[in-house]
Amino acid sequence: MATQGVLGAATLKEFEEGLSGELVRPADAGYDEARQVWNGAHDGRPAVIARCADAADVRHAIGFARSEGLEVAVRGGGHSIPGFSTVDGGIVIDLSPMKAIEVDAGGRRATAEGGVLWSELDAATQEHGLAVTGGLVSTTGIAGFTLGGGIGWLMRKHGLTCDNLRSAQVVTADGRVITASAAQNSDLFWGLRGGGGNFGVVTSFEFDLHPVGPTVTAGPVFYDGARAEEVLRFYRGFAAEAPDELTSLANLLTAPPAPFLPEEWHGKKLIGLIGCYAGDVEQGAEAMRPLRELGEPVADLIGPMPYVQMQQLIDALWPRGIQTYMKAGYLRELDDPAIATLARFHQEAPGASEIHVQHFGGAIARVPEGDTAYGERGAPFVLNGCAISHEPGGLAPCVEWARSLYAELEPSLTGGGYVNFLAAEGQDRVRASYGEEKYARLQALKDRYDPTNLFHRNQNVLPSGAR
Numbered sequence: 001m002a003t004q005g006v007l008g009a010a011t012l013k014e015f016e017e018g019l020s021g022e023l024v025r026p027a028d029a030g031y032d033e034a035r036q037v038w039n040g041a042h043d044g045r046p047a048v049i050a051r052c053a054d055a056a057d058v059r060h061a062i063g064f065a066r067s068e069g070l071e072v073a074v075r076g077g078g079h080s081i082p083g084f085s086t087v088d089g090g091i092v093i094d095l096s097p098m099k100a101i102e103v104d105a106g107g108r109r110a111t112a113e114g115g116v117l118w119s120e121l122d123a124a125t126q127e128h129g130l131a132v133t134g135g136l137v138s139t140t141g142i143a144g145f146t147l148g149g150g151i152g153w154l155m156r157k158h159g160l161t162c163d164n165l166r167s168a169q170v171v172t173a174d175g176r177v178i179t180a181s182a183a184q185n186s187d188l189f190w191g192l193r194g195g196g197g198n199f200g201v202v203t204s205f206e207f208d209l210h211p212v213g214p215t216v217t218a219g220p221v222f223y224d225g226a227r228a229e230e231v232l233r234f235y236r237g238f239a240a241e242a243p244d245e246l247t248s249l250a251n252l253l254t255a256p257p258a259p260f261l262p263e264e265w266h267g268k269k270l271i272g273l274i275g276c277y278a279g280d281v282e283q284g285a286e287a288m289r290p291l292r293e294l295g296e297p298v299a300d301l302i303g304p305m306p307y308v309q310m311q312q313l314i315d316a317l318w319p320r321g322i323q324t325y326m327k328a329g330y331l332r333e334l335d336d337p338a339i340a341t342l343a344r345f346h347q348e349a350p351g352a353s354e355i356h357v358q359h360f361g362g363a364i365a366r367v368p369e370g371d372t373a374y375g376e377r378g379a380p381f382v383l384n385g386c387a388i389s390h391e392p393g394g395l396a397p398c399v400e401w402a403r404s405l406y407a408e409l410e411p412s413l414t415g416g417g418y419v420n421f422l423a424a425e426g427q428d429r430v431r432a433s434y435g436e437e438k439y440a441r442l443q444a445l446k447d448r449y450d451p452t453n454l455f456h457r458n459q460n461v462l463p464s465g466a467r
């Protein structure tokens with residue numbers, strides 16, 4: 001490998017000696033495991049992987065990358081859909097060993113390091129009956145997730161994850177370790193709430209917590225996919241009236257061979273309505289009742305359950321190593337033509353591909369648009385065409401399907417996008433996700449904190465001089 005040759009043994013040794021964590025090289029036994037990311041569609045072969053133990057290690061790794069001219073990939077939980085957290089021939093600054101979590105139950109705050117996963121933070125906060133909006137799949141990392149925005153089951157009541165960020169410790173491209181909050185480096189703090197990993201490596205996150213559960217009313221109800229249009233029309237009206245406590249989504253899927261679904265339905269098209277009520281269990285049951293009353297459900301799993309169980313409900317359906325691509329945006333409205341298109345593409349979905357229509361609004365829309373870098377808060381629904389293949393080499397037709405779905409839905413879409421659901425779609429799509437005004441503000445931040453674009457393996461905000 002060219003870069004490795006350029007690096008040389010002595011240079012690497014010096015780097016390793018300054019690292020408290022582990023340095024993994026291509027010849028090391030653990031290399032293949034250490035280089036793996038969640039999305040099996042990406043198979044990067046980094047020259048080195050710096051498994052950082054603390055902020056000093058991150059600083060050391062950034063300095064090394066700069067001095068050796070290495071391309072940088074930053075890894076939290078490793079769930080980047082476009083594979084940004086790996087790289088061919090460069091350095092992975094891997095925060096996954098950084099797992100410290102502190103919960104201040106009285107002050108309703110938690111501090112978590114950059115390698116923490118949602119399963120880990122949820123477990124720690126739920127010990128105190130507290131939580132912050134986290135991912136639908138609990139193996140996802142808090143780091144990339146929060147920096148891009150953070151869409152999860154508590155969002156309509158408690159906001160996006162980034163809305164609950166109080167401060168962050170950041171190692172900048174020039175090796176400074178700084179705090180960003182409303183009081184310190186507030187310009188950077190604005191950019192970290194939606195602007196992704198563009199401005200530095202966040203080694204620790206401080207979140208506001210809220211009382212949640214520990215038991216909540218939540219879960220899915222599934223209907224025959226042939227009824228998708230009828231169910232989506234119902235869902236449109238239901239969502240418009242739903243209380244903020246209820247976050248829900250419509251899931252157009254092919255039934256997996258899961259024990260919670262009757263065997264005769266395995267492999268057939270289903271539409272699931274899934275929700276979580278962040279409030280009183282009985283009120284939750286009442287609020288979710290209409291979802292269960294559409295007649296002849298294939299399976300109805302809505303009921304009281306521990307919040308941590310809800311957070312892990314679909315983990316098994318999203319195992320590490322499956323190949324995935326997403327084509328996503330926001331629906332201006334869930335109009336009849338959009339519903340007809342969604343139903344048609346659902347029937348044609350290849351592999352394990354599925355469509356999510358997630359209800360937005362509530363607390364998300366109450367945060368003024370300009371308060372954070374997050375792209376777009378006003379849309380009623382998020383659309384996510386998830387191309388998924390469990391077969392090696394099977395992703396291409398799924399990607400084609402997701403792109404066609406998006407293209408046909410375009411008249412009903414806002415044109416914006418959520419950066420954590422984007423594929424590697426280029427500058428125009430990144431700009432459109434933020435809008436020109438926010439993009440210009442992000443670019444000014446980039447000029448200030450990362451003018452050489454060291455951190456470019458992300459939904460990249462270009463420094464103003466770059467093309």
Ligand SMILES: Cc1cc2nc3c(=O)[nH]c(=O)nc-3n(C[C@H](O)[C@H](O)[C@H](O)COP(=O)(O)OP(=O)(O)OC[C@H]3O[C@@H](n4cnc5c(N)ncnc54)[C@H](O)[C@@H]3O)c2cc1C
Pocket residue numbers: 038073074075076077078079080081084085095114134135136137140141142143144145146147148149150151152196197198200201202203318420421457458459
């Ligand atoms: C199975 C699955 C389920 C998902 N579910 C949801 C969901 O419910 N809601 C939602 O909003 N999103 C969801 N996503 C998308 C998810 O938010 C992004 O993939 C996110 O980037 C994952 O964060 P990570 O730390 O695991 O990713 P990584 O791959 O580790 O990082 C992704 C990018 O984030 C940046 N980054 C990571 N760590 C740091 C850091 N410490 N400092 C600075 N930059 C950093 C880097 O640019 C990096 O390339 C899901 C993704 C998957 C694969």
